[in-house]
Amino acid sequence: MTATDIIAFEDTAFGELDAAHRLRNAVLKEALPKPGTFGFRGDIALAFQDQVADEARPPAYSIEQVLAVADAASGKIPLLAGYLHDFTWLKDVGEVLEDYLSPEGTYVFFVNNIDFLKKYRVPLSGSLMAYVLPLDESTVWKEVLELVGIEKNDIKKLGAAEKLEYVMDAVAKFEATYPELSYEDGLSVMEPVRNRNENRPV
Structure with a gap:
């Protein structure tokens, strides 16, 4: 790659x-x-706490463990995977990221409070759709590798940027015919938010 690239x-x-x-x-x-x-790998803030004077406070809540790719030519984020601690935050995802996501993109969210046996396709806003899957005591990185069938040995010799590109290229090709669930119906079937620290060593 040259400097101009x-x-x-x-x-x-x-x-x-x-x-x-954010x-x-x-x-x-x-x-x-x-x-x-x-x-980008990190978190994307969805809502902020009220600030007092110049006091810096952490976000109220975020998409965590984000894996994402941005395309400079389109100004969009065509690929994104991340963790949501509460299904209700999908509404915030649609509102905060609407201008940056594409109907042709692939968006995968692992959500704390959905049935472990359920997987859905949920509209974010307009024609934007997202895959919504459960996550239990794992990480987004591990779950995405499993979702797209990549073994750790496939990428162990790659650098950090190369690993992300390799994995997200596979995400771009991912397709699944999960049942479609509206956001409103999702609210009615979601389970209580689980304590993410439960059953973990102290």
């Missing part, structure tokens, strides 16, 4: 989200091997 972070949808203080806890935030694309 490397896009600026600010030239992508991530740049706008970062300027709005990108948090980044563990990867850099150009990917494919020219014109940028990768």
Whole structure:
């Protein structure tokens, strides 16, 4: 890759989200091997706490463990996977990210309070659809690898950016005919939010 192939972070949808203080806890935030694309791993804040004076407070809640790719040419985020602690936050995802997501994109959310045996397709807003799956005592990274059939050995020799691109390229090809569930119907069938620290070593 030449220097001219490397896009600026600010030239992508991530740049706008970062300027709005929504990108948090980044563990990867850099150009990917494919020219014109940028990768992000971290959290995306969905709602903020009220601030007192200049006191810095953490977000009220976020999409956590995000794996995402931004395309500079389109200004969109065509690929995103992440963890939501509560199904109700899907509404915030649709509102906060609506301008950055694409109907042709692939969006996967692992949600704390859905039945462990259920998987759905849920409209985010307009023609935007998301896959919604359960998550129990695992990580988004591990679940995504399993979802798209990638073994750890397939990517162990790759760098961080190369790993993300390899995995998200597989996510782009992922398709599943899960039952479609409206957000309103989802609210009625969701289970109580589970304590994420329950049954874990102290």
